[in-house]
Each structure stands twice: as C-alpha cells, then as structure tokens.
Amino acid sequence: MAEQMGLLIDVSKCTGCRGCQVACKQWNNLPATATAFSGSYENPPRIEGNTWTRVKFTEDRQSNGSVRFLFRKTQCMHCTEASCVAVCATGAATRMENGTVVIDQDKCVGCKNCVVACPFGAVGFDPQTGTSRKCRACYERVANNMPPACVKTCPPGALQSGKREDILAAAGERVSQLKAAGKEAYIYGQKELGGTGVIYVLDAPPKVYGLPENPRPATASVTGNWLGVLVGAGILAFAPFKLLFSDKGSDVENSPGTGVDENA
Amino acid sequence: MHEVNWPALIAVYLFMAGVGVAAFYTGVLADIFSNGRYRRLAKYGAYIGVPMIVIGVLMLLFDLGKPMSFWRLLLNFNASSTMSIGVWLLSAFMVLGGLNALTWLAEEKFAGNSGILGAFKNKPGLRRFTGLVGMPVGLLTAGYTGVLLASTSSSLWSSTPYLGLLFLVSATSTGIAALMLVLAWRKEDFAVIQKLARADALVIVFEIIVFSLLLLALGSGAPEAAAVILKGSYSLVFWLGIVACGLVIPLIVEVYNMFSAKLHTGNDFTVPVVASVLILVGGFLLRYVFLFAGQVSL
Known part of the structure; x- marks a missing residue:
C-alpha cells in the first residue's frame, strides 16, 4: 500500500480566524455563499456542496460559570471505512491509494446517498453542479509535494500535513505537551472508522467538540x-x-x- | 442541522414502489397457492405493479442532480451499496413484471392476434416464470426501500435492524389494499375481497408487532430520534395518521367485517374500500414521516 497521507488539526492552536475556509474556497474555485448573522461568528452555518471546510464554534460553559470558546476545523475525515464509498452506487466515491477519499465529479449522478450517509456531515450536494462534493485533501497539490491549501494558509500553525504515521507521532507528542502543561488532551481519528486521514488533537472530550464518540459506518445496520x-x-x-x-x-x-x- | 436532502418526492417514490411490488407478489402468491383460483389477482397485481414502479423510478431519476446520467448507475454494481442493489432489483422487476403484464394484456379483449401483444398471447410458461422470479424480486424490492434508509447515518433510520422489515410489511398491506380497491372498482367477486381483507388483517397484526419492536429498539438505542416521531413535531401525524388511520382503524374494520359478513350476506363494498383508502393514506404517511423525521436527526 502506498504511503498514507495525514492531516493534523491541533484545536489548541486554532484561533478561529477561518483563513482555512477562504483558502479552500480559493484553491478549489468555490463561490462564496450569502449567509445571515446567526448570533455567532460561526459562518457559513453548515458544510455544503460548495463549502468543504468550516470552523465550528462551540461555547462550552464551565462549572464555575465561565465560558470556553472552542474552535474546530471540520471537513471530510478521509475515513478508512468510508461510508460515502460504501453507499455509492455509481463508484464515484473512491478511496485513493494514499488514503484520500474523493468523489469523481464525472461519475457522480447526484443521488445524495453519501450526503445522508456521512457520519460527520462532511458531504454536501451542490445544485449548481448537480453532484455531491466534499474536501478532497487537495489531492493534486499533495501529489505535487505541496501541502493542502488550508495547511498552507493557517497562521497559527494549527494544521500540519504529511505521512499519516508522522502525523500520529506529532499528535502523540502534542498530547504529552498539553498534559504536561496540566491540560486535558485527546487524539481523535487514530482508530475511529478504521483510522481517519484527519487526526485531531483535542483539549476537551470529542463530544464537547461535536464529534461522534463511537462513529459507525453508514452500512453498519444493513x-x-x-x-x-x-x-x-x-x-x-x-x-x-x-x-x-x-x-x-x-x-x-x-x-x-x-x-x-x-x-x- | 442539515437541510432536507431527500425531499417529499422520495417519500412518494418509496410509497409507490411498495404498493407496486406488493400488489404484484400478492397476486402471484395468491395465484400459485390457490392453484389458479385467484388468477385474477395475479393479473391485477401486474397491472398495478408495473406502472407504479415505472412512475416511481421516473421520480427517482427526476430527483437526481444529473438525471441524464442515470445510466452510470447501470454500469456499476457495489454490493455494500443498498442503492446499487436497489437499482438492479428495480431493473429486474421492471423487466420481469413488464413481460408478465404483457402476457395478461395479450389476453384482453382489445388485444389482437398480431403486433407486439399478439406475440405474448398464450404464453403460460413465460407468465409462470416471470411471476415466480418476479415475486421474490418484488419482496426484496419492498424491503430494500427500508434498508436504503437504514444505510445512512440518520439515527432514526439506522439504529435498528427493523426498518427494512417494517417497510416490507407495510408495503404488503398497501399492496393488498390497492388490490382490494381495484376489485371493488371492477365490482369483482366479493368473496375475493373478503379473502384479501382477512389476509390484510393478518399483515396489519404483523406490522403492529414489527412497529412495536422498532420503537422499543429506538427507545433504548436512539431515544432522541424516537422522540422526534413520538413526541416531537411529527407526533400528531404519527399517532393519528400512521397508527390510527393506517393500522388500528383498518384492522378493526376488517375484523368487524369478517364477523358481520357471516351474519348477513350483503355485498357491501363500502367497508373494504374505506379500509383500503385508510391503509394507503397511512402507508404514505409512514414513509413521509420517517423520511423527514430521519433527516432532522442527521
């Protein structure tokens, strides 16, 4: 098997600037979406066919009454047991040799099964193209030894890309650092759904960040x-x-x- | 959180596909088990089933983002994809059911001896083969409509192993109801309608059991999803439309009819017609509510 690629998202370094969202839209030539103020700076409200990544804002109220403002970049997790690949009836959704999951826009007919199947809500239907679309981990950039657009742009260095094993090692190191500093720290994505290409370093339990604790592939009950x-x-x-x-x-x-x- | 990805059109499709295949396999099963005594049911089943499936499939294509690329579904088979299995089940059913319906049409008064229909005249072997193979294909298709929803990340749809079974049993009830309506419309033998009503009463009892199992499993496995239909915005439609209108009232009506028919031998079509209409309404609402409530929890 070819080298598996990985993407590290260290939420403890994320400032919620949403530069990754802009970089993603620019590199992938995705149009801006008109949205309304929802009471939070979190915007756009959800991942859609033309919004492949967004920073999720969480207000976590502590027992002492203070509020922690948490940021987590969301996008396709590039699962090993990818639900979109499992349910795809045209063979459009495939897992590439480096672990990146892509939806072939020529083969997709827009049935939206992957949109309802994804455990992370990371696939959206684009009425403009008539297809389901999502983050493709900048497959061509990576193939040309460039980091994904979001990684390239991230000002606080919360994102890091590379071989999955190196990413896991870096995640482990960061978790020890955080724990040494007396903070909570968790790794997410190491084993979930067969191991995901995206690895999170979290400073609060996955549930607080809106991640499913025991994600199941969509075909689990079939x-x-x-x-x-x-x-x-x-x-x-x-x-x-x-x-x-x-x-x-x-x-x-x-x-x-x-x-x-x-x-x- | 997500908007509705599978709209009301899909609920109509799920309903029509269920009615269509169930009318077909009900007719075939009634025919083969009775050694031909209920042959007319097989004919009406084919007449109901084929157009229902064809219209339903056209709706599916219409809902695609790229309807004209539908042929890509036919160039691929993915065993882990319920939709892919469904594509092939629907295709097989359209071919088998279509041929079966042609053998019936060829024997109608308006069909001549020449032309396409003439070629299908007196083909008992073809009719038997397409019926016997189309029947299990139809049963699987009825179940597939539920399994399709279960192969997603919606907790309402995928938390239990009962959704495919529920859709199969519910489809059977609606298929029988469609047959009863056609028989009543054609003023056919009242005894056959009575027989169907009795069969339907059994199916409804089965459906109530499956429904209870599903709700119990949901209650322990995904209580939030269960609450959306039991207590949330869909609860009124659920209790009045699905439970009362689609299950309880038709069951009472059919059971009452069984006993009252023994008392006096009047051929009153009103009772089975009312029961059938209620079952069809309830069957549609079942699919509608599950389709939409399931997307709330996504």
Missing part, C-alpha cells in the same frame, strides 16, 4: 436489516398467503397445480 427482510418475506409468504389462499380441493377451477405449493 446486514441486520436485510436479514429482517428475508425473515419477514418468509413469514409473509406463509401467513397470510399460504395459510389463506391455499384451498386445495374446494372448488378449484383449474387443474391441480404442478407441485409449486408443497412447501412455503
């Missing part, structure tokens, strides 16, 4: 649901259909059957 369907189909064929409709012998109009009704 086998169980199909089993239910098969059992149900068997039960229905027997009751009511076989039970009520098989009246052999009683005024059958046609000649007796040819052995189709021996077992339900």
Whole structure:
C-alpha cells in the first residue's frame, strides 16, 4: 500500500480566524455563499456542496460559570471505512491509494446517498453542479509535494500535513505537551472508522467538540436489516398467503397445480 | 442541522414502489397457492405493479442532480451499496413484471392476434416464470426501500435492524389494499375481497408487532430520534395518521367485517374500500414521516 497521507488539526492552536475556509474556497474555485448573522461568528452555518471546510464554534460553559470558546476545523475525515464509498452506487466515491477519499465529479449522478450517509456531515450536494462534493485533501497539490491549501494558509500553525504515521507521532507528542502543561488532551481519528486521514488533537472530550464518540459506518445496520427482510418475506409468504389462499380441493377451477405449493 | 436532502418526492417514490411490488407478489402468491383460483389477482397485481414502479423510478431519476446520467448507475454494481442493489432489483422487476403484464394484456379483449401483444398471447410458461422470479424480486424490492434508509447515518433510520422489515410489511398491506380497491372498482367477486381483507388483517397484526419492536429498539438505542416521531413535531401525524388511520382503524374494520359478513350476506363494498383508502393514506404517511423525521436527526 502506498504511503498514507495525514492531516493534523491541533484545536489548541486554532484561533478561529477561518483563513482555512477562504483558502479552500480559493484553491478549489468555490463561490462564496450569502449567509445571515446567526448570533455567532460561526459562518457559513453548515458544510455544503460548495463549502468543504468550516470552523465550528462551540461555547462550552464551565462549572464555575465561565465560558470556553472552542474552535474546530471540520471537513471530510478521509475515513478508512468510508461510508460515502460504501453507499455509492455509481463508484464515484473512491478511496485513493494514499488514503484520500474523493468523489469523481464525472461519475457522480447526484443521488445524495453519501450526503445522508456521512457520519460527520462532511458531504454536501451542490445544485449548481448537480453532484455531491466534499474536501478532497487537495489531492493534486499533495501529489505535487505541496501541502493542502488550508495547511498552507493557517497562521497559527494549527494544521500540519504529511505521512499519516508522522502525523500520529506529532499528535502523540502534542498530547504529552498539553498534559504536561496540566491540560486535558485527546487524539481523535487514530482508530475511529478504521483510522481517519484527519487526526485531531483535542483539549476537551470529542463530544464537547461535536464529534461522534463511537462513529459507525453508514452500512453498519444493513446486514441486520436485510436479514429482517428475508425473515419477514418468509413469514409473509406463509401467513397470510399460504395459510389463506391455499384451498386445495374446494372448488378449484383449474387443474391441480404442478407441485409449486408443497412447501412455503 | 442539515437541510432536507431527500425531499417529499422520495417519500412518494418509496410509497409507490411498495404498493407496486406488493400488489404484484400478492397476486402471484395468491395465484400459485390457490392453484389458479385467484388468477385474477395475479393479473391485477401486474397491472398495478408495473406502472407504479415505472412512475416511481421516473421520480427517482427526476430527483437526481444529473438525471441524464442515470445510466452510470447501470454500469456499476457495489454490493455494500443498498442503492446499487436497489437499482438492479428495480431493473429486474421492471423487466420481469413488464413481460408478465404483457402476457395478461395479450389476453384482453382489445388485444389482437398480431403486433407486439399478439406475440405474448398464450404464453403460460413465460407468465409462470416471470411471476415466480418476479415475486421474490418484488419482496426484496419492498424491503430494500427500508434498508436504503437504514444505510445512512440518520439515527432514526439506522439504529435498528427493523426498518427494512417494517417497510416490507407495510408495503404488503398497501399492496393488498390497492388490490382490494381495484376489485371493488371492477365490482369483482366479493368473496375475493373478503379473502384479501382477512389476509390484510393478518399483515396489519404483523406490522403492529414489527412497529412495536422498532420503537422499543429506538427507545433504548436512539431515544432522541424516537422522540422526534413520538413526541416531537411529527407526533400528531404519527399517532393519528400512521397508527390510527393506517393500522388500528383498518384492522378493526376488517375484523368487524369478517364477523358481520357471516351474519348477513350483503355485498357491501363500502367497508373494504374505506379500509383500503385508510391503509394507503397511512402507508404514505409512514414513509413521509420517517423520511423527514430521519433527516432532522442527521
């Protein structure tokens, strides 16, 4: 397997400047969206087909009444067990050899299954293109040994890109630093969904930052649901259909059957 | 948090696909188990099923971001994708059901001996084959509409293993209801309607059991998602539309009808017609509420 790429997001260094959002829009040639003030500087309100990354603002009220203002850059996590790839019916969503998950815009027909399947809400439908779109970790930049646009622009150095193993090592180091300084520290993305390309260093539990604690791939319950369907189909064929409709012998109009009704 | 990605059109599609395939397999099953006594049900099932599925699939295509690229779905198969499985189930059903319907159409009075329809005249083997293969394809298609929703990250849809089963059982009830309506409209043998009503009563009992299992599983696994339909903005439609109108009242009406029919032998079509309409309304609301409530929790 080729070298797996990684992106480190150290929320303890993020100042919420949203330079990454602008850099992403510029490099990927995405239009600005008109939004209204929502009571928070968090903007735009959600990831959409033409907004692939945004900084999520969280106001975390402490037990002593003070408020911590938390920032987390959100975007596609580039999961190993990628739900979008699993549910894609045209083969548009694929995981590249370096671990980057991309949606081939030529193959996407805009069914929006990946939009509702993503555990992180990181895929959006773009009515302009008629396709589902999301962060592609600046695949071409990385292929040409350049960092993704968001990493390149980040003023406080909260973002870092490289080989996934180096990123994990850097994350581990940062967590020890934070803990040594008497702060909480967590790594997110090391094992979640088979390991994600994006690794977070968090200074509060994942839940506080709005990350699912035990994310499941969208296809997790599919086998169980199909089993239910098969059992149900068997039960229905027997009751009511076989039970009520098989009246052999009683005024059958046609000649007796040819052995189709021996077992339900 | 997210806006609605799968709109009301998809609820209509889920409903029509369920009615269509269920009318088809109900007819086929009734036909084969009765050795041909209920052959007319198989005919009406094919007449209801094929156009329903064709219209439903057109709605699906219309909802695509790039409808004219739909053929890309047919160039690919992804076993982990419920939608991909559904594409192939729907395609298979349209071919099998279509051929089956043609064998019936060929025997109608207006069909001549020449032309396309003439070629399908007196083809019991083709009818039997397409019916027997189309029946399980139809059952799986009815279930797929629920499994499709379950293969997402919506907690309402994906937290339990019962959604596919619920949609299958509910589709069966709506398919039987559609058949009853057609029989009543054609003023067919009242005894056949009675038989269908009895079958439907059993299906509704099954559906109530599955629904209870699903809600119990939701209550423990995803209480917030359960609250959206049980207590939230959809609760009124849920209790009145789905539970009362789609399940309880038709069941009472059908059971009452079973006993009253024994008392007097009048052929009153009103009762099964009312029950059928209520079931169809309830079946649509079930899909509508689940589709929208599921996207609230995304």
